[in-house]
Amino acid sequence: MTMAGSACGKVILVGEHAVVYGVPAIVVGIDHGATARAVRLPGTRGDSELAVRVEGLSAASIAVRPADATDLGAAFSALLEACGVTGAVRVEAIADLPAGAGLGCSAALGVAITRALLALEPGPSASPDDVAHRATAWERVFHGNPSGIDAAAAARGGCMLYRRAQGAVAIEPITAARALVLAIGSTGIAQSTRTMVEHVATLRVREPERVASAFDAIATLTGVARRAIESGDLVLLGRAMDDNQRLLATLGLSVPETDALCLAARQEGALGAKMTGSGGGGCVVALCPAGAEGVVSRWQRDGFSGFSTVVGANEAR
Numbered sequence: 554m555t556m557a558g559s560a561c562g563k564v565i566l567v568g569e570h571a572v573v574y575g576v577p578a579i580v581v582g583i584d585h586g587a588t589a590r591a592v593r594l595p596g597t598r599g600d601s602e603l604a605v606r607v608e609g610l611s612a613a614s615i616a617v618r619p620a621d622a623t624d625l626g627a628a629f630s631a632l633l634e635a636c637g638v639t640g641a642v643r644v645e646a647i648a649d650l651p652a653g654a655g656l657g658c659s660a661a662l663g664v665a666i667t668r669a670l671l672a673l674e675p676g677p678s679a680s681p682d683d684v685a686h687r688a689t690a691w692e693r694v695f696h697g698n699p700s701g702i703d704a705a706a707a708a709r710g711g712c713m714l715y716r717r718a719q720g721a722v723a724i725e726p727i728t729a730a731r732a733l734v735l736a737i738g739s740t741g742i743a744q745s746t747r748t749m750v751e752h753v754a755t756l757r758v759r760e761p762e763r764v765a766s767a768f769d770a771i772a773t774l775t776g777v778a779r780r781a782i783e784s785g786d787l788v789l790l791g792r793a794m795d796d797n798q799r800l801l802a803t804l805g806l807s808v809p810e811t812d813a814l815c816l817a818a819r820q821e822g823a824l825g826a827k828m829t830g831s832g833g834g835g836c837v838v839a840l841c842p843a844g845a846e847g848v849v850s851r852w853q854r855d856g857f858s859g860f861s862t863v864v865g866a867n868e869a870r
């Protein structure tokens with residue numbers, strides 16, 4: 554029997570990078586993501602196959618086996634192990650998110666594949682946190698030191714405060730008093746999360762006080778943003794996003810295309826705009842309570858691409 558799983562992509566509203574070092578971050582699931590289907594094959598785990606197709610990356614699927622000496626092969630192998638798969642399986646997965654864009658493509662794939670693999674076993678379905686925990690084995694191959702925020706958002710959806718400190722994860726769903734209308738724009742530059750996380754790690758060793766003070770300021774902004782979302786004060790939320798963008802730029806995470814997208818969004822009425830995810834390219838998120846169409850059209854006129862999404866209240870699983 555073929556079993557299916559799905560997961561959503563994400564945007565981080567406040568707190569990326571700092572979240573790797575124990576600062577809480579706010580993340581929302583978006584309505585683009587990944588789906589996966591798994592079926593048993595004759596043979597043992599080593600005979601398993603994975604075929605993945607990612608929007609914008611390849612027209613055809615990329616096929617791997619767990620023993621392949623590629624990141625995808627290693628991630629598949631780690632996930633089969635994390636899901637306790639002993640026999641052979643064939644998995645097909647599709648992501649309708651661009652890769653390397655900061656929208657949680659790899660986590661969405663990892664979570665969707667985890668769900669499809671776990672569904673092959675009889676019994677109750679795994680909790681979102683169990684799924685996210687297992688999918689972190691996949692994420693570790695691509696990201697080195699993931700905080701787990703992408704996998705948590707992929708598994709739960711909705712809006713949440715995420716914190717990983719001293720190895721323990723704390724997740725608090727956030728109820729938005731008003732729907733969050735977001736425009737998501739792409740710089741067109743794919744970037745590796747691992748590279749950007751390593752960039753911050755190096756900076757932290759070289760300039761510990763400067764990075765610590767940026768992270769402290771980001772922690773304050775996360776608190777402000779949470780209260781703003783819960784009270785429906787979107788002007789305050791937009792200001793927190795702008796302040797977070799300025800801090801991320803001081804850490805060398807913004808590129809000129811990011812700055813151009815943020816400026817254009819604000820000129821078209823967005824209340825705040827910032828890079829989202831690992832930076833160094835990737836995507837920008839803008840808060841547009843009056844509607845995201847004007848911002849997305851402006852980005853398109855300026856030669857970028859974008860789309861809009863709405864995050865409602867109480868959507869977390």
Ligand code: MEV
Pocket residue numbers: 565568569570571572573655657696698699700701702703746750830831
């Ligand atoms: C990537 O979406 C978010 C980062 O903070 C890395 C992580 O938390 O794993 C840059």
